[in-house]
Amino acid sequence: MHGFETIAEGIRHQNEKYDGSGSPKRLKKVEIPLISRIIAVVNAYDKAVFITDHPTRPLREDGRRALLAGRAKAYDPALVDLFLENLDKLTLSTTDNEVELSPKQLKEGMILSRDIKNAERVLLVKSKTVLRAC
Numbered sequence: 001m002h003g004f005e006t007i008a009e010g011i012r013h014q015n016e017k018y019d020g021s022g023s024p025k026r027l028k029k030v031e032i033p034l035i036s037r038i039i040a041v042v043n044a045y046d047k048a049v050f051i052t053d054h055p056t057r058p059l060r061e062d063g064r065r066a067l068l069a070g071r072a073k074a075y076d077p078a079l080v081d082l083f084l085e086n087l088d089k090l091t092l093s094t095t096d097n098e099v100e101l102s103p104k105q106l107k108e109g110m111i112l113s114r115d116i117k118n119a120e121r122v123l124l125v126k127s128k129t130v131l132r133a134c
Contacts, residue, residue, distance in 0.1 A: 010035030014043065017074045029076075037076040041083050044070060050100055060087065108133045 013027060013036035020028030048066035049059060064084060071080045098113045108131055116125040 006033075006035065009033050010039055012036075014039040016040075018076050019073050022074070032076075037079055041067065041075050041079045044075065045083065063087075106131055 010033055012024065013033055016022035016025065016027045016032045016036060018029060018032070018037070020026050044066050045063040049063040064087070067075060067080045067084060071077050101110075110131045112125060112127050112129045112131070115123055115127050117123055
């Protein structure tokens, strides 16, 4: 599709590693498109903080550790530094007691922390609703 080439290129190379050990083309450093390097940093942080088999409170420190472990090997060190410097300034959408869950992880007795709306922004379930088995 016309107009999406840059985005497609960014997605295609998000698994390249800063040291050249990634895929699909083993690009390294600035050979990797900037958008791909940004996606890699944000994706690594997101996976370290939010994606678990057993949901727990999101821990920013897990994300920091993951990025620092891959700094200059997997991820652009300047982008890692910039991301971490600004991390505490960001207004994150989660609180200490809020986690994002897939539908399979929902259990009876859990309480919704936010309204659930459909794509047209129509309210489906109000926040503070206690989940019950059907």
